[in-house]
Amino acid sequence: MTESSQRRRRQFSPRRWPSCRKTATLAAVLALLGPLAACQHEAGTGPSLMLTGQPADGPVTAKRHMIVADHPLAAEAGREILRSGGTAVDAAIAAQMVLTLVEPQSSGIGGGGFLMHFAARTGAVDTYDGREAAPKSAHPYMFLDGIGKPMAGAGVGGLPVGVPGLLRMLELAHKEHGRLKWRELFQPAIKLARDGFPISKRLARQIASAEGLRNSPVAGSYFFDNDGVPKPAGAVLRNRDLAETLAAVAESGADAFHEGAIAEAVARAVGSAPHNPARMTIDDLKAYQAKKRPPLCLPYRMWLVCGFGPPSSGGVATLQILGILQGFDLAALGPESSRAVHLISEAGALAFADREVYVADPDFVPVPADGLLDPQYLALRASQITGAKAGGRRQPGMPGAGAALHPPHATAEAGTSTAHLSVVDADGNAVALTASINRPFGSRLMVRGFLLNDELTDFSFTPNADGAPVANRAGPGKRPRSSMAPTLVFDGRGRVVMAIGSPGGPRIIGYVTKALIAALDWRLDIRQAVAYPNFVNRNGALEIEKDTSLARMVPALKAMGHEVLPISGVSGLNGILVTKDALEGATDPRREGVALGD
Numbered sequence: 021m022t023e024s025s026q027r028r029r030r031q032f033s034p035r036r037w038p039s040c041r042k043t044a045t046l047a048a049v050l051a052l053l054g055p056l057a058a059c060q061h062e063a064g065t066g067p068s069l070m071l072t073g074q075p076a077d078g079p080v081t082a083k084r085h086m087i088v089a090d091h092p093l094a095a096e097a098g099r100e101i102l103r104s105g106g107t108a109v110d111a112a113i114a115a116q117m118v119l120t121l122v123e124p125q126s127s128g129i130g131g132g133g134f135l136m137h138f139a140a141r142t143g144a145v146d147t148y149d150g151r152e153a154a155p156k157s158a159h160p161y162m163f164l165d166g167i168g169k170p171m172a173g174a175g176v177g178g179l180p181v182g183v184p185g186l187l188r189m190l191e192l193a194h195k196e197h198g199r200l201k202w203r204e205l206f207q208p209a210i211k212l213a214r215d216g217f218p219i220s221k222r223l224a225r226q227i228a229s230a231e232g233l234r235n236s237p238v239a240g241s242y243f244f245d246n247d248g249v250p251k252p253a254g255a256v257l258r259n260r261d262l263a264e265t266l267a268a269v270a271e272s273g274a275d276a277f278h279e280g281a282i283a284e285a286v287a288r289a290v291g292s293a294p295h296n297p298a299r300m301t302i303d304d305l306k307a308y309q310a311k312k313r314p315p316l317c318l319p320y321r322m323w324l325v326c327g328f329g330p331p332s333s334g335g336v337a338t339l340q341i342l343g344i345l346q347g348f349d350l351a352a353l354g355p356e357s358s359r360a361v362h363l364i365s366e367a368g369a370l371a372f373a374d375r376e377v378y379v380a381d382p383d384f385v386p387v388p389a390d391g392l393l394d395p396q397y398l399a400l401r402a403s404q405i406t407g408a409k410a411g412g413r414r415q416p417g418m419p420g421a422g423a424a425l426h427p428p429h430a431t432a433e434a435g436t437s438t439a440h441l442s443v444v445d446a447d448g449n450a451v452a453l454t455a456s457i458n459r460p461f462g463s464r465l466m467v468r469g470f471l472l473n474d475e476l477t478d479f480s481f482t483p484n485a486d487g488a489p490v491a492n493r494a495g496p497g498k499r500p501r502s503s504m505a506p507t508l509v510f511d512g513r514g515r516v517v518m519a520i521g522s523p524g525g526p527r528i529i530g531y532v533t534k535a536l537i538a539a540l541d542w543r544l545d546i547r548q549a550v551a552y553p554n555f556v557n558r559n560g561a562l563e564i565e566k567d568t569s570l571a572r573m574v575p576a577l578k579a580m581g582h583e584v585l586p587i588s589g590v591s592g593l594n595g596i597l598v599t600k601d602a603l604e605g606a607t608d609p610r611r612e613g614v615a616l617g618d
C-alpha cells in the first residue's frame with residue numbers, strides 16, 4: 021500500500037482539513053484556491069435570475085432537522101424518525117424502506133447503494149459501499165451473444181441481477197451511527213405495505229412504459245390488472261409479501277435476507293427466470309459484505325467537497341470536474357454565461373475520458389484515484405481547455421507513473437430510475453444516500469414483494485478492447501462501476517454545508533456537478549441550484565436539457581464548436597444546504613419528492 025493510500029484509509033475528518041489554516045501539505049492546492057476569507061456558506065446571495073422552470077418560491081427551511089427524499093411518504097417516515105430522536109442514519113433507513121415500497125421502480129432492498137455519513141460529534145466522514153456484487157458464476161464474457169457480440173436484451177431476467185447489498189450496508193451504517201432500534205425503522209414501511217398506498221403519477225407512467233414488465237410472472241400481476249391493463253395513478257397497491265419480508269429483516273437483521281428462505285427465493289428467481297436464467301447461489305447471497313471505503317475529498321475554493329470513490333466513478337469524476345475548474349472564475353461568469361457552460365462542459369469531457377479507462381472495482385483493478393485528483397494533474401488537464409473553443413473528444417491523461425491505462429469502456433445508458441435522499445439530524449449528523457436497482461423496475465424479476473436489480477449491466481459488455489482487458493469487465497464477486505455520486509460539502513471549520521446526490525446513470529455526474537457549482541459558485545439557493553437546467557458532456561456532445569432557458573445559449577455554444585444534443589435530463593437532485601440561520605432543503609421539480617423538516 022502506498023503512503024498516500026494509507027493516509028486516505030485512516031478515518032477522514034474534514035475538521036483536520038485546514039482550509040482556513042494554511043499548511044505546507046496543502047500549500048500547492050491553496051495557491052490555486054486564492055484567498056480564503058469567509059468559511060461560512062451564505063446561500064442565495066447570487067444574482068437574481070429568470071430561468072425557465074425556476075421555482076418561484078424559495079427552499080423549504082427548518083431549524084432542527086430535515087430530510088429530502090423522492091416520495092412524500094418516504095420523507096414523512098424519515099421525519100417521524102427524526103422527531104422520535106432518531107439519527108440521520110435512522111431516518112435514511114426508514115425512508116429507504118418506504119421507497120422500496122412506494123417507488124419500487126427506482127431503488128430498494130433488491131438492489132444496492134452508496135451512503136456517505138458525517139458524524140457531527142467526531143467530525144468523521146464514513147462512506148458505506150452497498151453496491152451489488154456479481155455472483156461466483158459471473159465471467160467477463162457473460163454479456164456476449166453466441167457470435168461474440170454484446171447481447172441485446174441482457175437487462176431483463178436472471179443474468180443482470182447482482183447480489184443485493186442495500187440491507188447489509190444500511191445495517192453496518194446503523195451499527196455505527198444509529199440510535200433507535202433497527203426494528204423500529206421498518207415499521208412505517210411495514211404498515212404502508214399492509215394498508216396500501218396510492219400509485220403516484222410517475223410510477224403509473226413508468227408501469228405503462230416499462231418493456232417486459234407485464235409478462236414478468238410476479239411483477240406482472242402486481243403492477244397490472246387481470247386484463248393486463250397497467251394500474252393507474254391513484255389505485256391503491258398493497259404488498260403483503262414485502263410486509264412479511266421487511267418484518268423478517270426487522271426482527272433478524274440483514275441475515276434474514278442473505279440467508280434462509282428469502283435468499284433461497286432470490287436464488288430461485290434468478291435461476292428460473294423466463295428470460296436469461298442465470299446461476300446465483302445462496303452462498304453468493306451469504307457471502308455479500310458491505311464495505312467501508314475511504315472517502316474522496318478535494319478542496320474546492322473555500323470548501324471541501326467529499327464524494328464516493330470506486331467502485332463508483334461518481335466521486336472521482338465530480339471532484340475532477342471541480343478541480344479542473346478551480347482556476348476559472350465561475351462566480352464572475354455567473355449562471356447566465358454560455359462561457360461558464362462551455363468551461364464546465366469541457367471539464368466534464370476531460371473527466372469522462374479518464375473515467376472510461378481508469379475507474380472500476382478497486383478490489384479487482386488498481387484505480388489511480390489519488391493521481392486523478394492530484395491538483396497538479398488537474399491543473400495540467402485544465403490547461404487543455406481553451407476559453408471559447410470546444411476541444412472535441414478528449415483522450416485520457418496519465419495521472420502518475422503507476423496508472424494502468426485500460427482500453428476505454430463507453431458509458432452505460434442514462435435512465436430515469438434510482439433515488440437519492442439527503443438528511444441532516446438535530447445533532448448535525450448528515451447522510452447522503454443514493455440507492456438503485458438500475459433501470460426502471462430493474463431486472464423485472466419480483467420476489468417476496470421486491471424487485472431485483474439489473475445492475476450487472478453496468479459492467480462493460482465487451483471484456484477486451486485493443487487486445488487488453490477492459491477495467492470494468494465482469495468477474496465473480498466484482499462490483500460494476502457506478503456513477504452514483506452522493507456528496508457532502510464542508511466549510512473551512514469542518515462543518516457540513518451541503519448534502520446532495522441524484523439519479524440519472526452516467527449523467528448523475530453532470531447533474532450533481534451543476535448543482536454544486538450553482539450553489540457554491542453562483543450562490544443560488546438550493547432550490548434554484550437543483551432546478552437549474554441540466555447539461556452534461558460525457559466526452560461527446562454537449563447534452564442540454566430541452567425546453568429550458570439554456571436554449572438561448574445554444575447559438576453561442578455552437579459557435580464555440582460544441583455539438584449540442586437536447587436531452588430530457590430528468591435528474592432527481594435532493595439536497596440540503598446548511599446556512600448560518602437554517603437548514604434549507606429542495607427536491608428536484610423533475611420528480612416527485614419533498615423536503616420536510618422542523
Ligand code: DON
Nearest residue numbers: 435437438502503504524525
Ligand atoms: O450505478 C449507476 O450508475 C447506475 N446503475 C444508476 C442508474 C440510474 O441512475 C438510473 N438510470 N439508469
